[in-house]
Amino acid sequence: MDVCIAEVAHAAAPPTIGSLLEAVTALLPAMQTRAAFHDMAASFPETDVAELRAAGALAAPVPRVFGGLGLGTEATGAPDLARLLRLVGRGNLVVGRVYEGHVNALRLVMRHGAPAQVRAAVADALAGELFAVWNTQASDAPLVLDGDRLHGAKVLATAAGHATRALVTADLPDGARQMILVRLAPGERADLSEWTARGMRGSATGRVTFDGMRAPASALIGGPDDYIRQPDFSGGAWRVLAVLAGGLDGLVEAFRTHLVGRRRDGDPHQQARAGRLFALQNTVRLWVTQAADIAEAGADDALIVAFTDLARGAVEAACVEAVSLVERSVGLHAFMRPEPVERITRDLETYLRQPAPDAALTGAARYFLRAALP
Numbered sequence: 001m002d003v004c005i006a007e008v009a010h011a012a013a014p015p016t017i018g019s020l021l022e023a024v025t026a027l028l029p030a031m032q033t034r035a036a037f038h039d040m041a042a043s044f045p046e047t048d049v050a051e052l053r054a055a056g057a058l059a060a061p062v063p064r065v066f067g068g069l070g071l072g073t074e075a076t077g078a079p080d081l082a083r084l085l086r087l088v089g090r091g092n093l094v095v096g097r098v099y100e101g102h103v104n105a106l107r108l109v110m111r112h113g114a115p116a117q118v119r120a121a122v123a124d125a126l127a128g129e130l131f132a133v134w135n136t137q138a139s140d141a142p143l144v145l146d147g148d149r150l151h152g153a154k155v156l157a158t159a160a161g162h163a164t165r166a167l168v169t170a171d172l173p174d175g176a177r178q179m180i181l182v183r184l185a186p187g188e189r190a191d192l193s194e195w196t197a198r199g200m201r202g203s204a205t206g207r208v209t210f211d212g213m214r215a216p217a218s219a220l221i222g223g224p225d226d227y228i229r230q231p232d233f234s235g236g237a238w239r240v241l242a243v244l245a246g247g248l249d250g251l252v253e254a255f256r257t258h259l260v261g262r263r264r265d266g267d268p269h270q271q272a273r274a275g276r277l278f279a280l281q282n283t284v285r286l287w288v289t290q291a292a293d294i295a296e297a298g299a300d301d302a303l304i305v306a307f308t309d310l311a312r313g314a315v316e317a318a319c320v321e322a323v324s325l326v327e328r329s330v331g332l333h334a335f336m337r338p339e340p341v342e343r344i345t346r347d348l349e350t351y352l353r354q355p356a357p358d359a360a361l362t363g364a365a366r367y368f369l370r371a372a373l374p
């Protein structure tokens with residue numbers, strides 16, 4: 001792809017992480033206001049993604065050598081990426097989920113792609129294309145790669161119909177999983193009718209059917225099972241936790257506004273619950289920071305996997321308790337639209353459902369039964 005990367009980079013990437021964080025912080029009030037509308041209408045937050053694009057967030061994962069900030073694709077940017085993901089999750093968990101998928105896809109391409117594939121993805125990211133990772137198989141029609149043709153579908157694919165670059169996994173004849181980067185036009189092949197979840201309604205999470213699509217060798221990223229290569233596969237979950245931490249930040253903010261607004265903040269029972277809530281909020285932040293540190297600072301592979309799995313359980317438990325505290329403090333209003341607390345708890349509870357939580361916890365337990373915590 002003959003794109004002058006330096007030129008596009010100048011146009012699309014923010015000059016520094018500080019200015020990006022500042023720009024995204026400024027977007028939050030409007031993002032929070034629009035979140036209520038997108039939830040009601042179950043519509044994709046296109047404007048918010050456009051604003052992130054304009055702020056340079058979609059170009060931020062591009063490695064610094066190509067003019068980006070290396071966020072998520074270079075180890076040194078982990079604390080900054082954690083802050084950014086938390087901010088976006090605070091604005092709207094749906095937008096956080098979408099942005100996390102974008103970062104994950106670019107990271108995988110930067111890691112496993114051939115030089116020409118890396119250059120093409122860099123040019124696309126700098127041009128503002130939205131990336132996604134779609135791994136979950138349709139049980140009735142799993143995606144397979146047969147020669148150079150794809151057959152079958154992915155489900156639970158966020159930003160379906162909106163992401164124009166999707167990193168999908170397809171089964172090879174021997175059962176291994178192959179990453180393939182596909183280009184899609186807006187709306188192409190997406191069916192959102194199966195997405196009936198009560199939260200994350202605007203995430204455009206749906207089925208994408210690839211029957212008959214060509215997947216030439218130039219679209220294959222990495223080799224068989226590179227997608228599930230450890231410690232990246234499990235360790236990368238810290239980025240999801242950072243978005244969840246942002247969602248919890250947003251919930252605490254909405255809770256505080258509600259309680260103070262109703263002048264119920266002087267009551268000792270409310271204060272006791274609020275105190276516990278703030279402690280949980282900080283617990284989650286600390287887990288995210290530590291998980292990001294361990295995952296990105298080149299720790300032992302098994303430790304990265306076990307620690308991230310442990311963090312998943314801790315964050316899930318803290319968020320579930322936080323939701324329960326908020327609901328008891330706010331009362332019936334916490335279940336009534338358009339109270340922001342109502343929407344955020346639905347989004348948070350839905351996005352908390354991540355794969356195989358029991359196996360993650362027991363796997364971490366097996367590891368730390370024989371090794372001290374870092």
Ligand SMILES: Cc1cc2nc3c(=O)[nH]c(=O)nc-3n(C[C@H](O)[C@H](O)[C@H](O)COP(=O)(O)OP(=O)(O)OC[C@H]3O[C@@H](n4cnc5c(N)ncnc54)[C@H](O)[C@@H]3O)c2cc1C
Pocket residue numbers: 097101132133134135136155156157158159200203205350351352353354355356357358359
């Ligand atoms: C908002 C949202 C967006 C998403 N977007 C994407 C996306 O863009 N791309 C994508 O690929 N995926 C996406 N997913 C799907 C996600 O990656 C997981 O597949 C999904 O969240 C799994 O949730 P689950 O509760 O069904 O998990 P499960 O793993 O089915 O867990 C449910 C329960 O079953 C238990 N369990 C799991 N396995 C077993 C077993 N073998 N035997 C007995 N018990 C078991 C678990 O411990 C847990 O208690 C998204 C999910 C959400 C919520």
